Amino acid sequence: MEANEKSYVIGLDMGGTNSVFGIVDQRGNIVAQTAIKTKGYPDINDYVAASVEALKPIIEAVGGIENVRGMGIGAPNGNFYCGTIEHAPNLEWKGIVPVGELFEKALGVPVRVTNDANAAAMGEMAYGVAKGMKNFIMITLGTGVGSGIVIDGKMVYGSDGFAGELGHVTVDHTENGRPCGCGRKGCLEAYCSATGVARTAREILAKSDEPSPLRDLDPDSITSYDVFCAAEKGDKMALEIFEFTGRLLGRTCADFATFCSPEAFVFFGGLCKAGHYIMDPIQRGYDEHILPVFKGKAKLLVSGLKGSEAAVLGASALGWE
Amino acid sequence: MEANEKSYVIGLDMGGTNSVFGIVDQRGNIVAQTAIKTKGYPDINDYVAASVEALKPIIEAVGGIENVRGMGIGAPNGNFYCGTIEHAPNLEWKGIVPVGELFEKALGVPVRVTNDANAAAMGEMAYGVAKGMKNFIMITLGTGVGSGIVIDGKMVYGSDGFAGELGHVTVDHTENGRPCGCGRKGCLEAYCSATGVARTAREILAKSDEPSPLRDLDPDSITSYDVFCAAEKGDKMALEIFEFTGRLLGRTCADFATFCSPEAFVFFGGLCKAGHYIMDPIQRGYDEHILPVFKGKAKLLVSGLKGSEAAVLGASALGWE
Numbered sequence: 001m002e003a004n005e006k007s008y009v010i011g012l013d014m015g016g017t018n019s020v021f022g023i024v025d026q027r028g029n030i031v032a033q034t035a036i037k038t039k040g041y042p043d044i045n046d047y048v049a050a051s052v053e054a055l056k057p058i059i060e061a062v063g064g065i066e067n068v069r070g071m072g073i074g075a076p077n078g079n080f081y082c083g084t085i086e087h088a089p090n091l092e093w094k095g096i097v098p099v100g101e102l103f104e105k106a107l108g109v110p111v112r113v114t115n116d117a118n119a120a121a122m123g124e125m126a127y128g129v130a131k132g133m134k135n136f137i138m139i140t141l142g143t144g145v146g147s148g149i150v151i152d153g154k155m156v157y158g159s160d161g162f163a164g165e166l167g168h169v170t171v172d173h174t175e176n177g178r179p180c181g182c183g184r185k186g187c188l189e190a191y192c193s194a195t196g197v198a199r200t201a202r203e204i205l206a207k208s209d210e211p212s213p214l215r216d217l218d219p220d221s222i223t224s225y226d227v228f229c230a231a232e233k234g235d236k237m238a239l240e241i242f243e244f245t246g247r248l249l250g251r252t253c254a255d256f257a258t259f260c261s262p263e264a265f266v267f268f269g270g271l272c273k274a275g276h277y278i279m280d281p282i283q284r285g286y287d288e289h290i291l292p293v294f295k296g297k298a299k300l301l302v303s304g305l306k307g308s309e310a311a312v313l314g315a316s317a318l319g320w321e
Numbered sequence: 322m323e324a325n326e327k328s329y330v331i332g333l334d335m336g337g338t339n340s341v342f343g344i345v346d347q348r349g350n351i352v353a354q355t356a357i358k359t360k361g362y363p364d365i366n367d368y369v370a371a372s373v374e375a376l377k378p379i380i381e382a383v384g385g386i387e388n389v390r391g392m393g394i395g396a397p398n399g400n401f402y403c404g405t406i407e408h409a410p411n412l413e414w415k416g417i418v419p420v421g422e423l424f425e426k427a428l429g430v431p432v433r434v435t436n437d438a439n440a441a442a443m444g445e446m447a448y449g450v451a452k453g454m455k456n457f458i459m460i461t462l463g464t465g466v467g468s469g470i471v472i473d474g475k476m477v478y479g480s481d482g483f484a485g486e487l488g489h490v491t492v493d494h495t496e497n498g499r500p501c502g503c504g505r506k507g508c509l510e511a512y513c514s515a516t517g518v519a520r521t522a523r524e525i526l527a528k529s530d531e532p533s534p535l536r537d538l539d540p541d542s543i544t545s546y547d548v549f550c551a552a553e554k555g556d557k558m559a560l561e562i563f564e565f566t567g568r569l570l571g572r573t574c575a576d577f578a579t580f581c582s583p584e585a586f587v588f589f590g591g592l593c594k595a596g597h598y599i600m601d602p603i604q605r606g607y608d609e610h611i612l613p614v615f616k617g618k619a620k621l622l623v624s625g626l627k628g629s630e631a632a633v634l635g636a637s638a639l640g641w642e
Binding site for chain 1: 490
């Protein structure tokens, strides 16, 4: 009867700042949750020890580790094949960190690792708007642009575990392509992330004299939320910023469709809170550029999961495997 | 013992002009071959009847249809899911043609259909340079640019059977993007196909006064083979044409790598005959644009199969499924 008793999994959403843990039942309910800071543990072993300490009471709450089938970790640069985090620029552990193995030893249950965007895709497939879909592309619009690709019901990990870096597809090959954090120029991420939106706002403000409530703000601290607030007031410039961003993203998604002809694109992350201000231009850009054979086939959807829960649920979904 | 006896498959490479049939054994040898014209049969039933007539003697040569496990067809706009050819612009049958079903009825063996580039990828995976690979992208450089994508050992067909249209990824989003046969502008195919090379030659000839043996030709009838011949004579302009074409293709393949992180790209088709004149610039463009995490990982290879055999072998590989 052991198999039936193990009716919970642990999900860990590891961000640059916080690490959120959830215990999830077979229906996808987060029955208990806890968190620690990700920063402040220069030695990964101390981080794992602090995690286990934080997990203890919530594991006890579901009857002990005997009831836990496994653990899934969604982490920046997480590698599914190796259970490692590799060269993650926004974590303090350098090089290759065997995070899966360390948690396995500490908890005594199987642990799977993947990157954060893949975890979001798994969450969406298990519990969100992609439930029942076999072919879709998850696009996460946060500080950067991440992606998780599902083909024929399976996550695409590629030859090395790092497939699905669509944020680094080049959308401007000219000299004027915006510098990207990856060291290259013109990446999608440099335009269609939350920070890309802020950058577009600064560029448009600098280029024109048009009045806008955005002018009242310190240009260096403008956020995509400020642009949203201005759009809500009917500000023409804010609408123009979303139009530029969404059209470019939609056009690029039309290119992605030629790859795997997905049933849907699922958008997730801070920028989606701009609702129709961003989704309508995405749809327009997509419809304008999609190859005739794919016209009208893929749905453009917003994630069905609460932001704070999606990543934990997604990571936890790996724990069942 | 029936299973052991059925040791042959039929492969059909259906082109716009010719239809080539091969009977293939389990080691990938084409033991018998025949062909008919594709054109000249306005009714698909007449085409199937003519095919069966042509196949009769070569099926007899392997001991009759009892020894044939199945048939695979590689055809323009072939749909694996439905066994159909759908709206193929260069075939005379309009709409949706149930070619798989018709051959099944006529021959009494299972028939699978896919598009020509996917068939080439299957041939490469079964018998060519991609033997043993689980993740690679096949790029066919002929009149157009086709592609077949293999992820985790399986062909990617997508939600509708039409995945892998990488020839229609947009590489120039400006007003100046070249018109493409698909009705859109700036597609990879408009630049990096054999016809794209000829177009580039005409453009460069018109723009400059530089001497070149290409000037002696009628601009409207220049082919990529003419450009190759000029390159062989050390012509600077011909080298420039290949440099432009290859760099653009390499750069675009670097974008494709972000999708599925393949072990290799396999290039196939007429343009590959230009050898290092095209392959070196492809490698340069790729190396210049590849995301650091993927650097040095994927091999850029030329197909290991003879052009005339690859498509038949690829199609036949479907017959074993």
